[in-house]
């Protein structure tokens with residue numbers, strides 16, 4: 014089954030072409046990755062898919078339904094959720110509350126429910142809290158639930174953002190450079206968490222610079238350079254691709270990691 | 271015929287007060303460009319301009335000297351506000367909202383302090399040139415109006431030269447374009463902040479001195495003037511000093527015409543409606559906003 | 562239960578965190594028991610508690626800006642005043658009509674206004690407050706202009722009227738407690754979490770499926786309803802309303818209370834309103850100094866204690882921490 018399909022996506026900022034005629038599709042099963050040098054247009058691609066910046070041309074399909082031009086909140090409600098290259102946590106809230114906020118689209122209580130607290134709202138609150146604790150355990154932050162998000166070390170902040178996104182029960186989780194700024198050990202742990210998320214049935218699409226993480230984690234890779242797709246395929250296929258090696262300036266040292 | 275000259279008179283008066291709004295609007299832009307701060311204490315400078323001059327004149331200081339002393343004093347007040355209120359918040363990277371609230375509070379403190387010192391009676395100044403008005407097609411052109419037009423034009427040319435030709439002026443413009451880059455080039459961004467407050471307070475004081483003989487001044491005239499100046503800046507495209515002046519003229523004219531056709535009770539309503547109209551329909555102003 | 566020094570001090574800290582709110586509540590209880598002149602002051606503080614609690618939902622929880630909430634207090638106040646004094650409606654019905662009118666106005670005003678950002682939003686909301694003030698002055702046939710409306714009856718249902726000062730104060734205290742309880746319930750719910758989310762990062766909130774515009778507007782309307790209720794209570798307690806009572810100074814006063822009490826905390830509005838409400842009492846003879854003191858207090862709080870009294874425990878913690886090493890080096 015195809016989870017995500019993009020067709021001829023193009024994005025222009027004035028004269029600058031950030032993405033040009035990008036077409037690919039992502040299977041529901043497994044982990045996929047978008048790689049490419051800095052400025053290749055990876056984040057721009059994520060922004061178009063997740064509704065944060067409408068494409069100049071082209072279309073996006075999620076579970077074979079067109080979502081081009083929808084608002085981000087609508088896309089998220091349908092089950093496509095992304096994280097940001099620069100973490101966007103709710104810094105003044107507790108770690109637990111950050112994840113509870115992620116349950117928004119899967120819960121229903123409104124203003125009246127909040128004020129009157131009927132049984133179903135109390136049940137919903139309890140389930141929200143319980144599910145959030147489970148997700149914190151999934152990323153290994155169970156012990157930090159009551160800390161302020163801003164007091165977490167950087168590596169844990171990135172994991173919290175993943176737990177928060179997972180709280181929406183997404184069908185497709187898109188991670189923008191989740192390993193940026195992580196040390197070796199943390200990256201290793203992240204790789205395991207991503208695999209576990211995928212095993213639990215969520216499609217994962219990540220942007221990554223860390224070739225080690227990509228080659229170990231991804232089943233399918235799309236390579237962008239100067240806004241164009243230059244290659245697509247399995248990790249071994251990509252590692253052998255001439256255009257890709259060239260794009261990384263003969264950076265074989267990056268690829269054989 | 272009589273009605274037509276009344277309309278002409280209305281337009282002239284509208285443009286004249288529009289110059290004042292424009293000068294205040296420029297004051298907003300000068301600080302905004304140097305720092306990204308919207309200084310809601312701008313009206314206090316205008317009020318102090320008229321009020322300090324009044325106090326000095328009533329102590330028998332000659333008008334020109336009184337005006338000069340006042341402009342310097344008010345510029346100092348500007349620097350003091352920058353040091354005491356704005357700088358600590360700026361250093362802490364306080365939110366835009368906190369900055370607006372703090373400057374608004376500073377405005378109220380100045381306003382109330384003035385009330386305590388000089389009382390709540392309206393004060394006025396003598397006109398600068400005490401001659402009967404010129405008459406043109408049945409329109410009376412008072413010398414104070416000429417003073418307002420003349421001074422505004424001179425100030426705008428002077429400001430234009432200052433920003434284009436002088437080192438300091440160019441440094442301030444560099445800050446407006448990109449503060450980080452300006453800092454990297456060795457421009458003392460924090461000095462620019464203080465300077466922008468001095469400059470904008472001085473402009474506000476001049477506006478206050480010019481306008482007081484045609485109306486009056488009282489401890490609480492600051493807020494309406496600040497709002498008019500802000501509207502002028504919005505209409506002109508926020509951050510464009512020359513645009514703010516055009517915006518001031520537009521606002522003065524619109525207000526005068528509203529009063530002419532709908533009655534004087536609607537003066538403030540007209541100004542606020544112009545503001546909302548621009549905010550909702552064309553927030554970048556007539557010239558497009560600076561950034 | 563272990564009573565190690567660490568748990569004791571953390572208990573002390575927890576107590577300290579609630580101390581200001583308890584003290585403020587104690588002040589209210591004292592006023593009810595005493596029944597003397599203090600009743601007026603505390604009553605005024607309780608009415609403002611409701612107004613500021615509403616402001617806190619929109620600004621503290623949702624992190625938005627409005628300089629124009631006085632507009633909604635004015636709509637509530639004038640609706641109650643006109644409908645009861647001029648048309649003889651019962652107070653409760655007039656209050657409900659005022660709330661409905663306020664909610665509709667808040668929707669109509671908020672819909673275009675909340676699209677704006679930064680100083681544009683600040684100025685647009687300020688303008689709305691000023692416009693309502695102008696309307697109150699100019700719409701003489703209804704509002705009686707600067708002269709205002711007097712002879713507004715006391716609160717009551719049928720033949721039961723709240724005539725005594727003490728009865729009124731008890732009623733105000735109940736209303737304030739209900740307002741704060743509602744604020745707490747809203748904050749600790751899916752709705753409140755959506756508000757703090759959009760306050761923290763609009764992009765992140767949207768990426769999680771939160772309809773940012775809808776939640777901002779809802780918070781704005783709720784905040785306006787709080788303002789409307791406080792306006793209604795005000796006119797019935799004072800028996801009089803004029804444009805001067807709903808002008809800019811009301812906004813500055815409310816902001817001072819909000820920041821003194823602690824923006825974003827549930828009990829902050831009560832603390833701020835009681836503290837600031839009592840402040841002029843200590844300097845009663847200098848009525849002219851009142852706004853001067855509010856303004857200066859606001860500046861000082863913004864600069865030196867942006868968390869307000871509610872963050873007192875943080876300040877104490879910081880002091881203890883900086884003092885601790887000094888003790889060690891002492892002989």
Ligand SMILES: Nc1ncnc2c1ncn2[C@@H]1O[C@H](COP(=O)(O)OP(=O)(O)O)[C@@H](O)[C@H]1O
Nearest residue numbers: 026029031049050051052053054055056057058
């Ligand atoms: N909002 C924008 N306006 C103008 N240019 C942009 C914008 N966003 C991204 N770009 C440009 O598009 C190109 C691709 O950026 P990006 O997608 O962030 O690359 P990547 O994530 O692959 O590093 C860059 O040249 C960047 O400067």
Ligand SMILES: [Mg+2]
Nearest residue numbers: 055056057098
């Ligand atoms: Mg990127």
